[in-house]
Amino acid sequence: MSRPFIQSRPEIETEASETVLNMGPQHPSTHGVLRVVLKLDGEIVTDLDCDMGYLHRGAEKIFENRLYPMIPPYFDRLDYIAAVSNGLLYVETVEKAMNLEIPPRAQYLRVILTELNRLSSHLLWLATHALDIGAFTVFLWSFREREEILKIFEDFFGARLTCHAFRIGGMSYDAYPEFKSAVMALMDIFPKRLEEYETMLNENRIWLSRTVGVGIISGADAIDLGLTGPPLRASGVDFDVRKAHPYECYADLKFDIPLGDSGDTFDRYLVRMEEMRQSRRIIIQALEKLPDGPVMAKVAKVIKPPAGEIYHSVESPKGELGLFLVSDGTTKPVRLRMRPACFVNLQSLKKMAVGSLVADVVAIIGSLDIVLGEIDR
Amino acid sequence: MLICTALSLLPKETSGEYGPIAGYVPVVLLLLIAIAFPVAALAAGRLVRRKVETPEKQIPYECGVDPISDSKDRFSVRYYMIAMLFLVFDVETIFLFPWAVIYDKLGVFGLVEILIFLGILVVGYYYAWRKGALNWV
Amino acid sequence: MPLLLFSQPFMDSPLIPLIIEWSLKIFFIFGGLMTALAYLTWFERRVLAYIQMRLGPNRVGPAGLLQPLADGIKFIFKEDIVPLDADKFLYTLAPIMSLVPALTCYVLLPFGDKFVMPGLNREIPLHITHVNVGVLAIFALTGMGVYGIVLAGYASNNKYSLMGGLRSSAQMVSYELAMVMSIIGVLLQAGSLDLVEICKHQAGWFGMQWHLFTYPPTGIIGFFIFLIAMVAETNRVPFDLPEAETELVAGFHTEYSSMKFAMFFIAEYANMVTASAMATILFLGGWMGPFVDQFPLLGPVYFTAKVGFFLFLYVWLRGTLPRYRYDQLMNLGWKFLLPLSLVNLVLTATIALFFM
Numbered sequence: 001m002s003r004p005f006i007q008s009r010p011e012i013e014t015e016a017s018e019t020v021l022n023m024g025p026q027h028p029s030t031h032g033v034l035r036v037v038l039k040l041d042g043e044i045v046t047d048l049d050c051d052m053g054y055l056h057r058g059a060e061k062i063f064e065n066r067l068y069p070m071i072p073p074y075f076d077r078l079d080y081i082a083a084v085s086n087g088l089l090y091v092e093t094v095e096k097a098m099n100l101e102i103p104p105r106a107q108y109l110r111v112i113l114t115e116l117n118r119l120s121s122h123l124l125w126l127a128t129h130a131l132d133i134g135a136f137t138v139f140l141w142s143f144r145e146r147e148e149i150l151k152i153f154e155d156f157f158g159a160r161l162t163c164h165a166f167r168i169g170g171m172s173y174d175a176y177p178e179f180k181s182a183v184m185a186l187m188d189i190f191p192k193r194l195e196e197y198e199t200m201l202n203e204n205r206i207w208l209s210r211t212v213g214v215g216i217i218s219g220a221d222a223i224d225l226g227l228t229g230p231p232l233r234a235s236g237v238d239f240d241v242r243k244a245h246p247y248e249c250y251a252d253l254k255f256d257i258p259l260g261d262s263g264d265t266f267d268r269y270l271v272r273m274e275e276m277r278q279s280r281r282i283i284i285q286a287l288e289k290l291p292d293g294p295v296m297a298k299v300a301k302v303i304k305p306p307a308g309e310i311y312h313s314v315e316s317p318k319g320e321l322g323l324f325l326v327s328d329g330t331t332k333p334v335r336l337r338m339r340p341a342c343f344v345n346l347q348s349l350k351k352m353a354v355g356s357l358v359a360d361v362v363a364i365i366g367s368l369d370i371v372l373g374e375i376d377r
Numbered sequence: 378m379l380i381c382t383a384l385s386l387l388p389k390e391t392s393g394e395y396g397p398i399a400g401y402v403p404v405v406l407l408l409l410i411a412i413a414f415p416v417a418a419l420a421a422g423r424l425v426r427r428k429v430e431t432p433e434k435q436i437p438y439e440c441g442v443d444p445i446s447d448s449k450d451r452f453s454v455r456y457y458m459i460a461m462l463f464l465v466f467d468v469e470t471i472f473l474f475p476w477a478v479i480y481d482k483l484g485v486f487g488l489v490e491i492l493i494f495l496g497i498l499v500v501g502y503y504y505a506w507r508k509g510a511l512n513w514v
Numbered sequence: 515m516p517l518l519l520f521s522q523p524f525m526d527s528p529l530i531p532l533i534i535e536w537s538l539k540i541f542f543i544f545g546g547l548m549t550a551l552a553y554l555t556w557f558e559r560r561v562l563a564y565i566q567m568r569l570g571p572n573r574v575g576p577a578g579l580l581q582p583l584a585d586g587i588k589f590i591f592k593e594d595i596v597p598l599d600a601d602k603f604l605y606t607l608a609p610i611m612s613l614v615p616a617l618t619c620y621v622l623l624p625f626g627d628k629f630v631m632p633g634l635n636r637e638i639p640l641h642i643t644h645v646n647v648g649v650l651a652i653f654a655l656t657g658m659g660v661y662g663i664v665l666a667g668y669a670s671n672n673k674y675s676l677m678g679g680l681r682s683s684a685q686m687v688s689y690e691l692a693m694v695m696s697i698i699g700v701l702l703q704a705g706s707l708d709l710v711e712i713c714k715h716q717a718g719w720f721g722m723q724w725h726l727f728t729y730p731p732t733g734i735i736g737f738f739i740f741l742i743a744m745v746a747e748t749n750r751v752p753f754d755l756p757e758a759e760t761e762l763v764a765g766f767h768t769e770y771s772s773m774k775f776a777m778f779f780i781a782e783y784a785n786m787v788t789a790s791a792m793a794t795i796l797f798l799g800g801w802m803g804p805f806v807d808q809f810p811l812l813g814p815v816y817f818t819a820k821v822g823f824f825l826f827l828y829v830w831l832r833g834t835l836p837r838y839r840y841d842q843l844m845n846l847g848w849k850f851l852l853p854l855s856l857v858n859l860v861l862t863a864t865i866a867l868f869f870m
Contacts, residue, residue: 021673026441028763035442042455043513043677043840134751134837140566206752206836358677359761359839400645403536404621407642410544411617415610415777422590422773435598437672438768456680459844463687466852470694473859474650477701480866488867495856502853511848513841 018046021358025054029132029362032372036349036361043357048350055376063336068094068168068303071336076162079342079374081124083162084117084153085316086374091166092247093312093323097305098168106170106295107249112183112286113156113165114248114314115279119190120149121317121369122276126197129269129366133210138200145193148186155182169299180287190280194273201269211266215352215364218263225351226344229319231368234271235263241315253285265367272369304331318342318369338377342370458510469498531636539642540621547620551783552582558829565833592772597671600769604669609770609777612662615655616784622648622655623791624710626801626813640801640813641710648709649701652792653694656747659785660686663749663756663766666778670769678765681840682756686747688847693743695855696736699862700725700796713800717807724799732862737797739855741827744789746847748782750828752835753843790824791817 024035033054039047059074066074075090076083088110095102102110127142150160155176157163165172201207217227222235232239240257242250258274260267307329313322322339345368353361472494480487505511556571556578563570571578596605626640645651660683667679701707703725704715716724726733746753757765767778794800798820801813838846 019673021677022439022442024440029761030440035440130836134754135835136562136751137566137833140568144567200834201836204836206838209842210836210839357839357841359837362761400643403540403643404618404645404651406536407540407544407621408614408618410540411614412610414548414617415613415773418590418773418777419606422594426591426593426772428593432598434595437597437599437670438763439673440763456684459684459688462848463691466691467687467694470691470698473695473698474701474707477698478705478707480702480863481705485867488863491863492860495860499856506849511844513844 030365031128031370034370034372038358038361040358045353045356045358045361048353048361050346050349052372053376055372057377059377060336060338063333065332067331068333072164072166073162076164077373078377079316079318079371080161081371082117082121082317083164084113085314085321087164087166088114089312089314089321089323091168092314093310093325094168094303094305096312097308097310097325097327100169100297100299102170102297103294104249104291105293108286108290109171109175109295110166111248111250112283115283116149116152116183118279118317119276120146122272125272125369130201132362132366133207135200135207138197141196145190152182152186167296168303170296174295180290183283183287187280187284191277194276198273208266210363211269212264214265214356214360215367216262216264217348217352221351222263222348225348227319227348228344229315229341230268230271230275231345231348232319233257234260234267236261241313241320245313247314252289253282255282265363268367302331304329313339316341318371318374319345340374340377343375346370346375455513462505462510465501535638536642543620543642551780551787552586554783554787554825555585556582561826561829562833589773589776594772594774597769599671601669604665606774608662608666608669609774611665612659612781613777615658616781616788619652619655619788622651622709624713624795624800625817627806627810629810644708644710647707649697649707652788656785656788657690659781662781666770667766672769674762674764674768675766678756678762682749682766685753685755685843688844689743689746692739692847692851692855693747695852695859696739696743697796698859699729699732699736702862702866703728709795713795713802716799716802720804722799722804724797724802726797729862729865732858732865733797735854735858739851739858740793740797742851744793745828745831748785748789750786751832752838754837755840755843786825786828787821790821793824794820
């Protein structure tokens with residue numbers, strides 16, 4: 001029988017004892033539509049090749065044909081798990097290009113919302129990472145707090161996932177009246193819930209054996225590969241955009257940057273868990289310091305950043321998220337180029353995964369916390 | 378019918394105290410039922426469901442892309458190693474069953490004998506371990 | 515030939531009531547069993563749901579009790595897809611190969627002593643049959659189950675299925691060794707391979723002289739080896755690597771749909787019940803318990819309760835533990851459980867000889 005659908009794949013050449021296994025795009029643990037082609041010797045990965053672009057929507061090209069105020073909704077749909085961070089990146093870049101001063105209340109609100117978004121993003125990461133390793137219960141438990149955060153988002157933004165209230169020059173509206181008490185109530189229960197997850201995982205011998213020493217990457221390698229965010233900090237490199245190049249009101253807030261030492265999957269897990277605690281600290285401080293006043297600066301009706309080039313980056317839950325804006329002084333950008341955190345982090349997969357087992361590849365992809373919407377754009 | 382015939386040939390003892398082979402008759406009966414059940418279920422399914430075959434639907438699942446090679450390929454020799462080791466150990470355990478059942482009659486002889494027997498097994502096990510046959514990676 | 519049944523010598527023989535007794539028992543056991551298996555899925559989903567702080571199936575019928583029925587109907591009506599290039603014969607045979615031995619095991623499991631049926635004045639043993647090598651027969655039948663899984667993996671023409679099948683065969687044979695070694699101590703105490711005899715041997719101490727407690731600490735060590743091995747044998751969490759859904763999509767049953775998938779499903783649950791029943795009989799005294807001598811009908815109650823405990827344990831494990839990696843699984847089996855069970859065996863033999 002002829003088999004027209006079986007293609008050869010020239011990039012992967014196999015030895016006699018090796019097989020080629022295709023993971024993705026429709027695979028339970030490639031977090032979206034990533035495709036990983038694995039070359040296996042038994043169960044050991046000898047080579048791998050990432051194939052992406054299944055979610056490509058041509059976002060950067062679309063930006064070139066949109067007016068500046070029309071662009072934010074596209075950003076929400078890039079990293080849809082951390083839509084607030086993405087929106088923040090865009091409005092800040094344009095504000096930086098236009099030299100706008102943002103009212104303090106808007107700055108604090110932005111930080112609170114971004115950190116809440118970091119919590120929800122990390123919770124989703126914890127859920128899926130645990131699920132990849134087989135801890136099904138942690139998966140469903142994590143959704144409790146995420147649901148609480150999404151409820152706050154729903155009340156604030158009117159949307160749960162693609163939430164957006166940031167405007168160039170501030171916020172489009174102020175917080176709803178019960179916002180402060182709702183966030184505080186959530187922050188009160190949060191540490192206890194985190195402890196529950198750590199009870200389920202930190203002392204669990206199977207969890208430890210699945211994560212400790214798996215997917216190690218040294219600090220030097222991590223810098224060479226351009227890793228940012230928790231994967232970089234788990235390797236012991238102290239770099240966080242919030243500390244290195246403070247934006248908004250981060251300079252006024254006290255928080256620590258958790259660091260790992262060995263750079264394995266377990267360290268990336270620990271770093272993110274600690275980051276959630278630090279985010280909670282930031283949110284509580286920001287809520288206490290939340291000043292009164294307007295939330296919107298005086299902005300021209302038609303937004304025209306002066307001609308020139310500008311780069312700005314924020315610390316998204318996934319890593320350093322950068323945006324390069326080329327403006328010619330008109331109402332539309334000439335070029336908006338992302339520095340996607342997940343895309344850069346994903347390229348370390350090969351370094352981490354070759355020589356380990358199939359199950360480790362799943363654990364490592366989980367620990368990198370990738371979102372294909374941002375990788376493919 | 379064959380069963381009944383076979384039964385009538387067995388020693389006719391009082392109920393409950395039937396011969397050693399008669400105990401297997403219900404096993405055969407349940408085996409027949411157990412075979413009939415999936416066959417009936419498959420047949421019932423075939424009668425009621427509709428079948429729409431499209432070429433795309435029949436492609437083996439490989440995460441949504443066309444399969445990149447045939448699955449009936451070579452696979453790692455380690456699986457065979459496990460099979461070989463299993464055979465060795467499984468035959469050994471078969472010898473342990475009768476030994477265990479009459480152990481109280483064997484006494485010290487039984488203990489010494491099985492220590493020698495297991496000693497040989499352990500030497501082989503140690504050899505396999507040192508050779509790396511038990512290592513998966 | 516049918517006339518043979520009504521021939522005079524045959525009618526007079528004690529075999530006629532025996533055959534009727536067997537048929538009735540098989541009928542009840544098989545019917546009850548299939549219902550129990552269906553409700554085991556409901557039980558698992560509900561318990562797991564409570565562990566995970568959600569509700570589980572609660573829409574079909576009161577408390578979702580008709581859910582298994584709805585599932586069954588759905589399975590029958592689902593389209594049965596055979597992948598291109600699959601070996602059609604083996605592809606159909608595999609689920610049957612997996613299910614038939616799993617169901618046949620039940621005929622051998624004793625669930626109580628005999629009792630006298632009032633009105634009939636006839637002693638009825640509370641087991642369908644007992645053969646003198648019951649333990650071996652059970653292991654032979656459960657060992658057959660691996661064929662179904664390997665064939666499914668091979669016949670599907672799918673790489674995930676193949677890897678799942680290979681993993682499964684290696685895993686099942688590896689843990690079978692530790693499992694068999696761990697029960698040698700029990701056989702040594704009971705001096706029999708007959709499951710009924712093994713149960714009766716544990717009748718002392720008000721029905722609490724279970725092999726778990728005798729010959730300490732070997733009974734407890736053997737029990738835990740058996741427990742781990744039985745979870746691995748039935749491919750359940752944390753040893754569910756053959757169908758590890760986050761690695762191999764669905765493992766050996768990736769391509770299966772409809773009734774054929776349901777058969778693998780039923781076989782898995784049937785094997786869980788068999789393994790639980792074996793753990794009960796071998797280590798927890800089977801139907802034995804306090805006052806079972808005076809009231810023989812308590813036997814099945816005790817037996818069901820003990821089996822239910824193990825089934826709950828299965829669900830509990832699933833709700834708690836992540837999944838092992840393949841090499842860790844093999845290391846645990848070959849480098850820890852197997853040597854431990856060998857040592858345990860020698861220890862049991864020594865204790866039996868010098869201290870008992």
